[in-house]
Amino acid sequence: MRFFRFATGVMMLGLTTVVVLAQKPLVLVGTITDPTGAEVTSVDPSEVVFTENGANGTVLKVEPVAALVPKVQLLVDNGIGMPNTSLGDLRTGLKGLISALPTNVEVTFVTTAPQPRMLEKPTSDRVKLLAAVDRLTPDSGAGRFVESIYEATDRMVKDKQEGASYTFIVVATTSGDLNYRDSDVKSISQRVQQKRPAMQVVLLNGMNSGSIGGIQTDLGKGLADMTGGRFEAINVPGRLVTLLPEIGANAAKGMGPGAKQFRLTLQRPANASGALGQVGIGVNGKNIANLSVAAGQ
Numbered sequence: 098m099r100f101f102r103f104a105t106g107v108m109m110l111g112l113t114t115v116v117v118l119a120q121k122p123l124v125l126v127g128t129i130t131d132p133t134g135a136e137v138t139s140v141d142p143s144e145v146v147f148t149e150n151g152a153n154g155t156v157l158k159v160e161p162v163a164a165l166v167p168k169v170q171l172l173v174d175n176g177i178g179m180p181n182t183s184l185g186d187l188r189t190g191l192k193g194l195i196s197a198l199p200t201n202v203e204v205t206f207v208t209t210a211p212q213p214r215m216l217e218k219p220t221s222d223r224v225k226l227l228a229a230v231d232r233l234t235p236d237s238g239a240g241r242f243v244e245s246i247y248e249a250t251d252r253m254v255k256d257k258q259e260g261a262s263y264t265f266i267v268v269a270t271t272s273g274d275l276n277y278r279d280s281d282v283k284s285i286s287q288r289v290q291q292k293r294p295a296m297q298v299v300l301l302n303g304m305n306s307g308s309i310g311g312i313q314t315d316l317g318k319g320l321a322d323m324t325g326g327r328f329e330a331i332n333v334p335g336r337l338v339t340l341l342p343e344i345g346a347n348a349a350k351g352m353g354p355g356a357k358q359f360r361l362t363l364q365r366p367a368n369a370s371g372a373l374g375q376v377g378i379g380v381n382g383k384n385i386a387n388l389s390v391a392a393g394q
Contacts, residue, residue, distance in 0.1 A: 124391040150374040152366035162358035174240030176210025178270025178303030183334035193342030211238025239273025263294035271310025272303030296326035
């Protein structure tokens with residue numbers, strides 16, 4: 098019996114803006130990894146299952162894409178929702194997260210209060226990243242949850258590398274973001290649908306009387322669910338000490354040296370045309386993640 102690991106169960110691509118004409122193959126790009134950590138050098142089309150809206154399609158080709166450096170956008174709320182007394186726990190958790198990531202990963206480190214600020218430019222230098230954690234300081238303003246994700250997704254869509262693998266790790270609080278632009282939320286959702294980054298969101302119940310957290314909860318959970326990522330709502334800052342390294346370790350499973358990007362050429366069921374429906378991709382004995390529609394579709 099063959100065992101197929103689906104990309105986060107069934108990947109909801111739902112890209113209503115992507116229309117594929119009849120007879121034109123659908124091309125997706127995704128990261129395929131072996132659960133044992135072994136390098137994935139090739140994948141035979143017979144090892145892949147492709148479905149759309151529950152109907153089986155045909156896998157025509159599976160081709161490796163030129164090796165790319167995995168990229169992480171690390172967004173951290175250092176504002177009024179994060180108690181000053183919990184700075185040590187936050188730093189400890191972030192250092193554990195960074196240490197859990199493979200050394201080849203490029204990390205962009207951004208603080209979100211009182212506005213998004215790059216604490217460390219994109220780098221895979223572990224020493225620089227750990228030093229950046231030590232420079233993390235509290236701010237009297239509120240974290241800009243929506244604005245920081247908007248800017249980070251803008252950096253992602255402007256990346257010209259085909260199939261670049263992105264993971265977002267967002268450490269947020271429910272404090273702030275009482276005023277945000279609906280157009281930014283819409284753009285974020287469209288970009289995430291288009292590029293399919295893995296979204297990991299930790300949301301701390303803000304430690305001040307102005308905490309509301311509606312948009313942080315709705316958008317954060319929505320993005321995580323959309324991409325098969327993880328959303329964790331916590332009430333105690335001390336939980337960051339163990340939770341962040343755990344999230345880093347889980348994210349690392351799709352980023353290690355054995356992970357490889359593949360381009361999958363697919364024929365939709367019954368030569369379907371129009372907007373894509375609910376798409377599922379499974380690979381025999383392997384994991385697949387970070388699915389996105391290839392450029393030109």
